[in-house]
Amino acid sequence: MDNPVLQAINQTFLTVSRGVQAVPGSDIVIGYIKNSYQNDPFRVVLELGLAIYAIKYMLSKKYRIDPSHIKLTEKEIDELVDEWQPEPLVKPLTDRERMELESAQVILGSQGPKPKMLSTGKTLLNLASSNFLGYNDNEHIKSKLVEVLHNYGVGTCGPPGFYGTLDVHMQLEKDIARFLGTESAIIYAQAFATISSVVAAFSKRGDIIVADEGCNFAIQKGTQISRSIIKWYKHNDMEDLERVLESIQKETSNKKRPLTRRFIITEGLFYNYGDFAPLKRIMELKHKYKYRLVLDESASVGLVSKNGRGLTEKYGVAAKEIDMIVGSMAHSFSAAGGFCAGAKEVIDHQRLSGQAFVFSAAIPAMLTVCASEAINILEDESMGGTKLLKDLHDNATAFRNVIVTAPQSIEMNSEEGSPILHLRFPSQVVKNSGITTRDDEEYLLQEIVDEVATKDGLLITRAKYVESQELFLPRPSIRISICASHTRKEVEKAAQSIKTAFSKVIAKRK
Template sequence: MSAASAAEPGAEDLTLSIHVPHFVTSMLAQIPGANEYLKWWINLWRENPVHLLVETTLILLILYILLQRPSKKRSKMETLPAAVAQELLNEYEPEPLCPPLTEGARMVLEDSVLLETKPSKYTKVSGVDKEVLNLTTMDFLGFGQRKEIHKAAEDALNKYGCGSCGPRGFYGSIDVHVFLEKDLANFFGTDDCIVYSDADSTATSAIPAFSNRSDLLVVDEAVNDAIITGVNLSRSRVLFFKHNDMEDLARVLQKVEEEDRRLKRKPQRRFIVVEGLYRNYGDVCPLDEVVGLKNKYRWRLFLDESHSIGVFGASGKGVAEHFGIEMSEIDLFVSSLSTTFASVGGFCVGSREVVEHQRLSGAGYCFSASSPPFVSTVASQAIKLLTSEARSKLAPAVKKNAQTFHAAVRKLADGDLVTVSNPSSALAHVRLAPKYQLAEDPADYDEATRCAEEKTLRAITKKMREEGVLATVANYIILPDTVKQVVGSNKRPPLPPPSIRFAITALHDEDELTRAVQTLVKCTREALKDHPSEAPVTVSTPSITLRKRH
């Protein structure tokens, strides 16, 4: 008997029963507890060999996986000869980062105007030797030129510096932001207000904050591009009604009500979406009728008053005040600080619940840096001026100037031009007369006809600059067909026909506006000599979509 067997009394029996080699028993004798494991293994083999085989296989497999060194994968390129690989690289052409410029996009870039001085009533633009009369800046009440505004901006810059360097919800809130929100809430007579640092971000944030894919929006087909973007971001179901057509709006609302009864639809949030003064047309929404339909069918109302504040209403509060509509009738009231208030940004006024919800759900508020402090200070100063002077002289002056401009176009154009805007609107769109338009309906315009008509309008505005009057063509961004072209489940409504847009302010006088219209008519007649007499033939081009650029 070996020394190992003497040390381990049970080793001899195990060796005899299954013939364990001597060197194995000697080696196991040196490992504490190994002999006990060997006895357990042998007993398991006698009782249930299948279980033992499965367990041993799993142990070996785990050890194999843990100890195996991963092999280096060979790339497919390594299997190709160098000459073939180089040939493939030489033939590779990446997709373009941007689509090629179309004729319309090229015209927009070539027609860009660069201001060389501040945008006051008379300003200096590149390429023109003398100052030009500015009819493009939407400073409707002329606050941007007031000494009080300049002084407020200067004092705020000296106290706070330039930027806020952070979003409102974290470390970008400064006392003047809160003061401005209180001033706006007091001016409009609401519980609270939220200020956004960008005007277009106000609508694009407020709509998705309150409407999602389970909700329904009924939208005027002429709303501006910021609203269209907000509607699209909400992913709500969208129904359009004809521009300012209350019969069509009633038809849409009645159809939805009939669907509710037939489908037994669950309750959902529903908004009618309109503008007070439409940026794309310059006409006024019949808000009293909209509110009547809203109450009849029990809907909510979203109203954008960006271009009507300071122009309509006894105290300059917009179209809602013009029609005597209480603020409580408007569920979401948004507007811009970039027009009448001579500042930058936008705001939404309403109940405390509406405002506080946006502080956590309004993307433009949560994820954008807050406005520079001097911008908020300027807006607060503009509210003081609007409160003290709008009723007495400023709003009446804007209304009078707008009526003067529209009357002059009708009188002097002699059938060559038409204005489609409200006679009291400070935002005026002037188009070629129907006999010169290259399409009968906005939906009939394609790239060729739109570009041909815009080419004539751009020739008019270029000649006007040379004659000392600054006006602008309503520009459009041309997108390729790879970009999403629908809003909700609907195709986007057609844009208005091309037009020249004028912004009339309280600073203009009757002589200046009459001279501007005379210049417009003169340049129009010169440009019409080269205007095509019929719609051009559309060449084969990639499918495009036209979208408004502010």
């Protein structure tokens, strides 16, 4: 090699090569680079481009905002300050919101069948609470909870999948599965998030959900979160349900599309109406069109049928035939949280895919034991569970029998056997009385609530909704929650007072 330039370049590369080889571990790196880039030329181009971009980014001029790009005079600054009007942190109250605050009752002490009011000191008969079986005042449950509080403390401080699961949690899951007659069960820390999490864990984008228009707000949110195709059928209208299922079948049979999961979602006892879902007919349609059924028993489990096992017991349907039974433990069990019961595979899937289960702290041990003891009372006849349910059903029947005698002033869609009753003005009365807005109807119902509280010693409430987000907003109503702790005479007297108040308010509008 006579060319001195080539000799210099060759010597330089030789020197660099020897220097690199002198570095410990360089042979391994060089061998990896040779093998990698020899077999994947695209990788060479990609990483070379990334290296060039990184060098360019590091050498580029840093972007800074020039503080002098908008220069105002002192006069302009003063004018802008004078013109500025700060927005209130909270919007001014509307007339409706002001009415809500002024009419709110505050309970002094514990909540029970006859709580004491802070404002007046009067004791009112409580028909507004979900303490249906009177567990809030059950001495046996109270003593158990004090014992659990001493042993476990207040909270769990962790999600179930990490260090939040306790032995009492696993016991409650077994109790729920045994009580309902399913293979397995899982508990959630928040009642509202339970159905939302369950639906979203199984139904994804492209799947199909057919749901009742009367379903509660939590179910509506669960269907939205799932991002599935949602079809709604008229409340408890089985002909319309079959029409929807038939139309879906026709639409999907003509298109070549992948198989999707399909669900029917309904409540057992509709919390916003007080009527029951016709479970047997729904089961027939479920099998006919090959759908899975999600049954929300939040308002019926522990309350409906002879032993409190909800709609499956009421209609003689095996619980194992229902794909998922979901419910709240905040109503009949006087605890907190929710549950889902079904096949073992369905439950195990939720332990990893149920958002509200995975990312929420586990339910406190004290409330867990409260739910277990509530189930034990219902199962053990010697503890009075059967009597509690009988008293609840008798009280509901007694109240209903008084109200149905006034169809001209009260409309009630709630069915016999339901501890939840919704009382509304008849549609014709609303029309004849000149009531033109929803607020007008709410004001009249509040007059009834206030009057029976003042004159008759009754604590009742209007049904409350997130009106701006409800997909199918129910008509305004007064929601009555019957309690087993009341006597039949008290319930009948309360019903008579409410009936009189309805008639009085209607008479004023004529």
